[in-house]
Amino acid sequence: MQFCDHCGSMMVSRDGEMVCTADDCDGTSEKDTDLAAQFTSTESQTDSEVIETSEEANFEGKPTATDVTCDECGHGVAWYTIKQTASADEPPTRFFKCKECGYRWREYN
Template identity: 65%
Template sequence: MQFCDDCGSMMHSDGDVMVCSSCGAEDARDEERAAEFVSTAEQSDDDVIETEEGANFEGKPTADDVHCDECGHTEAWYTIKQTGSADEPPTRFFKCQECGHRWRDYN
């Protein structure tokens, strides 16, 4: 595995160069180490946790046993993701239905 010197993100092979997945920086491919690299299928979008400001939570399940620290509203949309190892409980990500504030609960 090779990491970008500029931003630290993982790089992938693109012909004779290694390309950063985040910033697009390129680095010469080290042919001696090329046999050590393993290509895998790209990550599908359903594994991505929607954390950006514009992420759409509407239509997700609703929790009515929560309390928004920003506005005090007691209903929020949520999604559940396994962010730790398999023997740890999943993480719930919430978005307040009133003000849009986001938070997480580790159970």
Template identity: 70%
Template sequence: MQFCDECGSMMHSEDGEMVCSSCGAKQSKDEERAAEFVTTETQSETELIETEEGANFEGKPTADDVTCEKCGHGKAWYTIKQTGAADEPPTRFFKCQDCGYRWREYN
């Protein structure tokens, strides 16, 4: 990630240079740190957290301390995603192993 020297906002890549999302200032890419950057284009499927409707939860960790609101089954697959600020607890997304019902839990 590269930040603007003018205002401190996060920059994005555009036409081979970095452009500030807030003030529009342009800088050359920080090539020295470019190897450390990770984008969704280079991440493997195992690194991504899928929480949308068609996500495959099977094979993910299992929670046996939950109860499905729809069928009452006591086991569900789950994934964890940071949906709020970094100082807030993450959200757990569940899929019932019996009926497939999906829900989320905020800690």
């Protein structure tokens, strides 16, 4: 991540240079290719690296929790994913899908 030397706002890559995202700033700089090589762009992430919590999400093959009980069928095993839905100093949210009936729920720690 690169920040504007003029105003401190985050910069984005456009046409081979870094451009300030602030509306009232026209700051630009050369793209630091050494710095860019150290980071993974979200454009190049694979689907398996992204945590999916939508209704269409495929939970099968995700980690399994045995310390839960499905409110719909009472089954005690569910697939889950974890996502940070609040600020970093708050615990993450766990999203579950029952392995028996497919019911989905979330748990705030």
